[in-house]
Amino acid sequence: MKLFNRLNIVSICLFNFFIVSLLGLLMRYKIGFEFPYLDQRNLQHAHSHFAFAGWVTLLLMALMVKVLKSKQDFNNTYFNILLVIQLICSYGVLISFIIQGYKFWTILFLVLLILTSFAFSIEYIRRAFKIKLFEGSKWFLAGLFFNFISTFGTFYLSYMMASHAFDQDKYLTSIYWYLHFQYNGFFFFCCLGLLIDYLETQQVSVLPLRSAFNLFFIACIPAVGLSLLWMKLPNWIYYLIIPAALVQIFAWFKILAFINRSSFKQVFPVLLKYLFICLALSFTIKFLLQLGSAFPVLNQMVFGSRAVIIAYLHLVLLVCISVFLLVYVYINNFIFITKTLQIGLIVLILSIYINELLLAIHGIFSMNYVLVPYINEMLFSISLVISVGLFMIVLSVLKQKKTIATYDLGHK
Numbered sequence: 001m002k003l004f005n006r007l008n009i010v011s012i013c014l015f016n017f018f019i020v021s022l023l024g025l026l027m028r029y030k031i032g033f034e035f036p037y038l039d040q041r042n043l044q045h046a047h048s049h050f051a052f053a054g055w056v057t058l059l060l061m062a063l064m065v066k067v068l069k070s071k072q073d074f075n076n077t078y079f080n081i082l083l084v085i086q087l088i089c090s091y092g093v094l095i096s097f098i099i100q101g102y103k104f105w106t107i108l109f110l111v112l113l114i115l116t117s118f119a120f121s122i123e124y125i126r127r128a129f130k131i132k133l134f135e136g137s138k139w140f141l142a143g144l145f146f147n148f149i150s151t152f153g154t155f156y157l158s159y160m161m162a163s164h165a166f167d168q169d170k171y172l173t174s175i176y177w178y179l180h181f182q183y184n185g186f187f188f189f190c191c192l193g194l195l196i197d198y199l200e201t202q203q204v205s206v207l208p209l210r211s212a213f214n215l216f217f218i219a220c221i222p223a224v225g226l227s228l229l230w231m232k233l234p235n236w237i238y239y240l241i242i243p244a245a246l247v248q249i250f251a252w253f254k255i256l257a258f259i260n261r262s263s264f265k266q267v268f269p270v271l272l273k274y275l276f277i278c279l280a281l282s283f284t285i286k287f288l289l290q291l292g293s294a295f296p297v298l299n300q301m302v303f304g305s306r307a308v309i310i311a312y313l314h315l316v317l318l319v320c321i322s323v324f325l326l327v328y329v330y331i332n333n334f335i336f337i338t339k340t341l342q343i344g345l346i347v348l349i350l351s352i353y354i355n356e357l358l359l360a361i362h363g364i365f366s367m368n369y370v371l372v373p374y375i376n377e378m379l380f381s382i383s384l385v386i387s388v389g390l391f392m393i394v395l396s397v398l399k400q401k402k403t404i405a406t407y408d409l410g411h412k
Contacts, residue, residue, distance in 0.1 A: 019054070128141060150182050279327070
């Protein structure tokens, strides 16, 4: 346990991110070229679940503990054990999905991940209320609440798979329920919590953002309907869904206006300033797309195209959440910008945006049943570049002699 505690949590998570990219690369290769080995659907589930559990959730948990520990010192052995369990179960889900798909071992590891998240949430909430609540903690607690709600989808999906009582509509509803409360709940609120806590450490008053938090929290639950508009829903539900989408856009622009007025970003290198602009643009596109999906014509086009859905999911997880986490670990000195890391970061960011552009083009043309020439080959090539960029980042981080973000998050 002591040996494991010396490992760098950021390095582990970035390595997991690299594995996620390799799985995406393999899936792209199977689509564009002949590769009869391994089931594509199993690879897809392994890719998405490991991205959630082994990359984003693991890093968010660790960063949230670090923030809490910076407010009041405590023995974080319990959290360390939970992070180890989270890591082990993430690899369990990865391997079991590839080998057997949705069967006993996969379901077991998924349940263990859910129980780990429950244990983490209960302990985090208990410790958070022991100290004076800070502004970022509200976003963290809201994120944990939505993470709990998202598990309803996972439990029901596991039940259907285990009982073989499969229903297409319930299957899709469970998936979209889970994805909404992960993407727009847990991931989004926790990332905003990290940002707001960082602003506080830079002596920026974040009190004006309380109204944005209230708006996002209120809108999050009805906004799940934006992911379910492919179903035959009662007309009155639209009177909840469309205002929720509008409220989220209004709240987001309040945050953008506040950040634009803040001077904290003036000390950042040029690269990070551009990344902040890219992040602001990406999140704005995300919220506008959510609003657009509320209109029946666009909704039918979107949910009728798998390529469009994939483009949106990659926009949120890759462009919004993953880029934000990379920026956050840099501005908090968990990684240092070396020449290799800077090149790798530039390669990764550019390739992610090109990948998103290609997915969007593929999705738009597929809605009209038009095949883009060599689109699969192009998507495979850009997936390869993404993996190369991540490999350079991981290599640079592993070579860094000075380790700040150790697995023992409280060590100084």
